Amino acid sequence: MTKPVSKKCPCGGGKYAKCCEPFHAGTKHARTPEELMRSRYSAYARGREQYLRDTWHASSLPSDFNLSDDNPTWLQLQILATGTHGNRGYVHFKAYFQIDDDIGVMEEQSHFVRENGRWYYLDGEAVE
Numbered sequence: 001m002t003k004p005v006s007k008k009c010p011c012g013g014g015k016y017a018k019c020c021e022p023f024h025a026g027t028k029h030a031r032t033p034e035e036l037m038r039s040r041y042s043a044y045a046r047g048r049e050q051y052l053r054d055t056w057h058a059s060s061l062p063s064d065f066n067l068s069d070d071n072p073t074w075l076q077l078q079i080l081a082t083g084t085h086g087n088r089g090y091v092h093f094k095a096y097f098q099i100d101d102d103i104g105v106m107e108e109q110s111h112f113v114r115e116n117g118r119w120y121y122l123d124g125e126a127v128e
Ligand SMILES: [Zn+2]
Pocket: 009, 010, 011, 012, 013, 014, 016, 019, 020, 021, 038, 039, 042
C-alpha cells in the first residue's frame, strides 16, 4: 500500500504547491533563513535530497550525505525564534519525528549564510 501524498506542506505553512514546492522546484529562492529552514524541513519530509544538497553550504555539506539513511517520518516543525544580521542568520526550532512507534523531538539552532543573494544552511547545534 502506498500512502496518499498530502496536499499540505510538511512545514505547516499551508498548501505544499503554494508553500515549499516552488523552492523545491527551483522557481523561487528562500528570501530569509526561516523560509530556507521550512523548505529544508519539507525536503526532508518529502525526500528531496538534491534540494538539501543545493541549499547546504559547500563548506559543511557531508560528502556522504544520503537521505535514505535513517530518515525518520517527520511530523511537525515548530519555529521558536529566527533572526538575521547582515549575511548571517539563525533559526531556533523543534522538529518532531517518528521512528517505528517512538515519537522524538530534536531542538536545534541552525546557522545560515547568504552568498550572492542566496541563503545556505551552514551548520547547527543541538539545544539542550
Ligand atoms: Zn512549507
